[in-house]
Each structure stands twice: as C-alpha cells, then as structure tokens.
Amino acid sequence: MKFFIDTASLAQIKEAKDLGILDGVTTNPSLMAQEGISGQINIINHYKAICDIVDGDVSAEVISTDFRGMVEEGKRLADLAPNIVVKVPMIKEGIKAISYFTEIGIRTNCTLVFSAGQAILAAKAGATYLSPFIGRIDDLNWDGIGLIAEIAEIYAVQGYDTEILAASIRNSKHIVDAAKAGADVITSPLGPILALLNHPLTDIGLQKFLADHAKAAQNA
Numbered sequence: 593m594k595f596f597i598d599t600a601s602l603a604q605i606k607e608a609k610d611l612g613i614l615d616g617v618t619t620n621p622s623l624m625a626q627e628g629i630s631g632q633i634n635i636i637n638h639y640k641a642i643c644d645i646v647d648g649d650v651s652a653e654v655i656s657t658d659f660r661g662m663v664e665e666g667k668r669l670a671d672l673a674p675n676i677v678v679k680v681p682m683i684k685e686g687i688k689a690i691s692y693f694t695e696i697g698i699r700t701n702c703t704l705v706f707s708a709g710q711a712i713l714a715a716k717a718g719a720t721y722l723s724p725f726i727g728r729i730d731d732l733n734w735d736g737i738g739l740i741a742e743i744a745e746i747y748a749v750q751g752y753d754t755e756i757l758a759a760s761i762r763n764s765k766h767i768v769d770a771a772k773a774g775a776d777v778i779t780s781p782l783g784p785i786l787a788l789l790n791h792p793l794t795d796i797g798l799q800k801f802l803a804d805h806a807k808a809a810q811n812a
Contacts, residue, residue, distance in 0.1 A: 593771045596648075596779035598759070600627045600638065604782045605645050611785075616648035618701070618723075618759070618779040620679070621655065636672065643673035651701045651721070651779075653679035654689075662689040670698045677701050677720060682710045687717045694718030701757065711743040715752035721777065726770065727760035736760070737769045744774025764788045 594615035597608045600623040608614040619642065624630070629638050639652050650673070654665040662685065666678040670693075678693060679701040680686045690700045694717060701721040702714035706729060714722045724743065726736025743756055758770035761780035764787035770778050 593775060594648075594777040595785065596651075596757070596777055597785065598623070598761070598779040598781055600624045600629060600642075602641060602645065605642060608782055608785065609645060613785075614646065614648065615777070616650060616675075616779075617642055617646050618651040618679070618757075620653045636668075639669070639672055639676070643675055647675065649675050649677045649699070649721075651677045651679040651703075653703070654681075657681070657683065657685060659685045659688045659692075662686065663692060666693055666698060666700075679703050679723075680719075682706075682714065687713055690714065690717040690719050702754075703759070706739075708739065708742045708746060711754075711756075712746065712750075715747065715750070715754040719754050721755050721757040723757045723759040723779070725760035726758055726766060727762040729760075730762070737766070737773050740770055740773040740775050748774075764790075 595613050596616040596618050597605055597614060598618045600619045605617055624635055629635055643650050652669040654662045656662045656665050662680060669678050670676050677699045680689050682702055682704045690702060693700050699720040701723055702719040703723040705711055705722055705724045711722055724739050729736035729739060740756060740758055755776035757777040757779055758775040759779050761767060761778055761784050764784045767778050767780060767784055767788060
C-alpha cells in the first residue's frame with residue numbers, strides 16, 4: 593500500500609519524505625489556506641515547490657464545477673509537472689472531465705466519493721485514483737472502512753485499474769484498517785502516519801535495552 597501525505601506544508605512533506613515511506617502528496621485549496629497561501633500565482637508556485645520535493649504523484653484540485661472550466665484548469669495543472677494528478681470532484685461534470693482527461697492522457701483523482709456506485713462511475717471514466725472519504729462517512733455513523741472493502745471487491749471482480757485511495761484519515765487505526773480492506777493508497781496528515789510508530793511495549797523494551805546497556809558498560 594502506498595502512503596501519501598495530505599497537506600500543503602512543505603515542512604511536513606519533507607519530514608515524511610525523510611522517513612523514506614512517502615509515495616505522494618494530496619492537497620487542496622483548504623489545506624493551502626491553512627498554510628497562508630492564497631492567490632492563483634502563489635498556489636501554482638506552491639504546487640511547483642511540492643513537486644520539486646516529491647518524486648511521486650501530487651494531486652492538485654480543480655476549483656471549477658463545470659466541464660469546460662475543469663478541463664481548462666486541469667490542463668494548466670497537468671502542465672506544471674509530470675507527476676501532477678488532477679483532482680476532480682465526483683459530480684456529473686466531473687465524470688465528463690475525467691473521461692476527457694483519460695482520452696488525452698492526463699491522470700486524475702476522483703474525490704469526494706461516498707458510495708460504491710460513485711466508485712463504479714469513476715472507474716468507468718478511467719480515473720487513476722478514487723478517493724473515498726472514510727472519516728466523513730464514519731462521522732455519519734456509516735462504515736467508511738466497509739466502503740473501502742466493498743469497492744475493492746467490485747474492482748477486483750470487474751478488473752478495474754483505478755486505485756483506491758483512502759482519504760479523510762483520522763487516526764492510525766484508519767490506516768491499518770484501510771490496508772486490511774484492500775486500499776491501494778492512503779492519504780493522511782502526518783500525525784496518524786507517525787502514530788503508527790507508537791506502542792507501549794516498544795517504549796518499555798527500548799528503556800530496558802538502554803538500561804541493560806548502561807549497566808553492562810559500568811561493569812566493563
């Protein structure tokens with residue numbers, strides 16, 4: 593399973609890359625705003641800066657909700673760097689745009705997905721990635737991980753190439769459960785990824801190892 597980081601923070605992207613486990617980045621206008629980045633030129637330059645750090649895919653989101661606007665935006669974004677993937681919302685005009693992008697060789701990430709039916713449409717349109725928002729589904733007392741498993745089963749049966757990108761990750765358990773359910777990729781803030789490192793028995797074992805080492809050194 594691939595690990596993407598969901599952020600616009602260059603510092604966090606660099607930290608994730610330094611871990612040696614980073615496969616890509618997803619970001620959006622809201623995350624850009626959290627970093628104080630606004631204005632079209634600044635946003636474009638920030639996407640370029642992210643692509644300079646990351647070798648893997650970088651999802652860049654269109655703002656338009658009409659077909660023509662999405663196509664124009666998507667082409668501009670795709671021209672920024674070869675690893676840009678155009679993020680397109682799961683709406684009727686978005687599916688049309690994904691189909692068009694597929695025809696001309698621009699890779700896409702279909703976002704704001706909440707059902708298996710939407711997942712089928714995105715795959716039929718040729719989306720490179722599909723982003724089910726499991727945290728937001730859980731917020732409504734539905735089963736986000738169950739949706740990942742359902743989509744994974746459908747894609748396996750039908751032979752779809754679209755990769756399942758589990759999004760709206762809230763905690764490290766989401767990451768583990770998404771992997772078990774068949775997600776090809778997760779995209780997460782840095783916190784849940786780092787939380788995968790944590791276990792009390794690891795801390796206890798390390799403390800004992802260091803204490804035994806110090807004792808042995810004193811007796812040498």
